[in-house]
Amino acid sequence: MTFFVTGATGFIGRHLCARLTASGQPVLALMRDPTRLASFRDQVTALGGQGTLIDAVPGDLDHPGVTAAALPSLRAVIHLGARFAWRMDAAVARRTNVDGSLAITALARQAGCRLVYVSGFMLANAAHLQRLAINTATPARTDWPRLYRRAGAYEASKLEAAFRVRDFAAAHALDWVEVLPATVAGHSRSGDLDSAQPLHTLIDNLARGRLMRVPGSPAHWLPLVPVDTLAQLLAAAALAPAPPPRLLALDPDTPTLQGMLAVLADTLGRRAPRRYLPIPVLAALLRLPGLPTLMNTAPEALHFIQPTRFDTRVTQHFLATSSITMAPIEHVLRASAQHYLRTQAGSTADTQPV
Ligand SMILES: NC(=O)c1ccc[n+]([C@@H]2O[C@H](COP(=O)([O-])OP(=O)(O)OC[C@H]3O[C@@H](n4cnc5c(N)ncnc54)[C@H](OP(=O)(O)O)[C@@H]3O)[C@@H](O)[C@H]2O)c1
Known part of the structure; x- marks a missing residue:
């Protein structure tokens, strides 16, 4: 029995594949470009997995065509694949993140196996959902086009997808687990962190002196989860006989944003910002033409810096x-x-154990 993983070639997916294959579990990776399989296998092996246990299933979330009949018997479907970027076109984000997720959910149903579905931690922030005017009782009644304009297409599509997948799963009594990850931090030993990850952008801004103030207030924080913990959690959610239906993957001990920037700045040999810039002021500044590029900050990214604290007891258990x-x-x-400093110095020769 094998695992079917979407988004396997992404940052979290690579670490998940390393984790699964390190313990001898074979993986079928949905790949838009299967000619990348050999280099992907090498990447997974370099991360401590067994790349030879991975095979590619050619496919694209934008044009779902993979059927359970064409696949071997599956142990679980783990759905990570998504367009993850700021300033996306709403239709493009919806097609991949909403329609693509529904197609993968239907595939798991056809295959008769568990679905591990990856949404995001803001789905556990009730005040945020209320502010965005999401009708959580009857999600179909939400004004989604307005929400795409307010929240940005990435976040809106992730929220819409989660509610639509929840409806589908309930209607079909699916065996499924929803994992809600916080912003992903680097590997706890090697520090491995892709340059496209939001925490990498924050580190880069700090290192280049672009962060003179702390966004928000002393209560604001950006909850984190290390990529290796998340990979282990996803694998366990796929394998456990009766996992909880929802797992919030978030370290409640993540410091406030000011505390986080102090630790990062100390490691980078930079001065940490101490004064605060309220989020609404920063959001207003980022509406000025050119400023998001100059500050290397997208207005959409600010939503994830917030003061809400979360109950993680189910996940801790x-x-x-x-x-x-x-x-x-x-x-x-x-x-x-430290990984950031090494990559900036041109040395990526890390050992990256699982
Ligand atoms: N990173 C975070 O901080 C964070 C936090 C919460 C939730 N998440 C969620 O975790 C998941 C993975 O995130 P990540 O950080 O690993 O993202 P990532 O590095 O950007 O990887 C995205 C993956 O999705 C695949 N993909 C994108 N569009 C596709 C399409 N049309 N068809 C098939 N595959 C497609 C990419 O394949 P290619 O290699 O072909 O591009 C890649 O494998 C996403 O669902 C994201 O929303 C991430």
């Missing part, structure tokens, strides 16, 4: 019963910043 330990987040932040 699942991590403990699955023997998964989360590395201290300060250590993870330092490892991520």
Whole structure:
């Protein structure tokens, strides 16, 4: 029995594939460009997995055509694939993130296996959902086009997809787990962090002196989860006999944003910002032409910096019963910043154990 993974070639997906194959589990990766299979296998092996246990299934979330009949018997479908970018066109984001997710959910149903579905931690922020005027009781009644304009296409499509997948799963009594990850931090040992990841942008802005003020207030934070903990959690959610239906993957000990920037700045040898810039003021500044590029900050990214605290007890219990330990987040932040410094110096010769 094999795992079917979408988004396998992405940052989280690569670490998940390393995790699964390191323990001998074969993986079928949905790949838009299967000619990349050989280099993808090498990447997974370099991360501590067994790349030879991976095979490609050619396919595109924008043109779903893969059927369960064409696949071997599946242990689970793990759906990570998404367009993850700021300033996306709404129709483009919807097609991949909403329609694509529904197609993968239907595939898991056809295959008669568990679905591990990856949404995002803001779905656990009730105040945020209310502010965005999402009708959580009857999501279909939400004014989605307005929400795409307000929240930006990435976040809106992730929210819409999660509500639509929840409806489908309930209607078909699907065996499924929803994992809601916080912003992903680097690998807790190697610090490995893709340059396209939001935390990398924050580190880069700090290193280049673009962050003179702390966005928000002393209560604001950007909750994090190390990529290796998330990969282990996803694998455990796929394998456990009866996992909780929803797992919020978030380290509640993540410091406030000011505290996080202080740790990163110390590792980078920079001065940490101390004064605050309220989010509405920053959002207004970012509406000025050219400023998002100059500050290397997209207005949409600000939503994830917020003061809400979350209840992670269910996940903490699942991590403990699955023997998964989360590395201290300060250590993870330092490892991520050190990895950034090494890549800037042109040396990526890390060992990246699973
Ligand atoms: N990173 C975070 O901080 C974070 C936090 C919360 C939730 N998440 C969620 O976690 C998931 C993975 O995130 P990530 O950070 O690993 O993203 P990523 O590095 O951008 O990877 C995205 C993956 O999706 C694939 N993909 C994109 N469009 C596709 C399409 N049309 N058809 C098939 N595959 C497609 C990409 O394939 P190619 O290699 O072909 O481009 C890639 O494998 C996403 O669902 C994201 O919303 C991420």
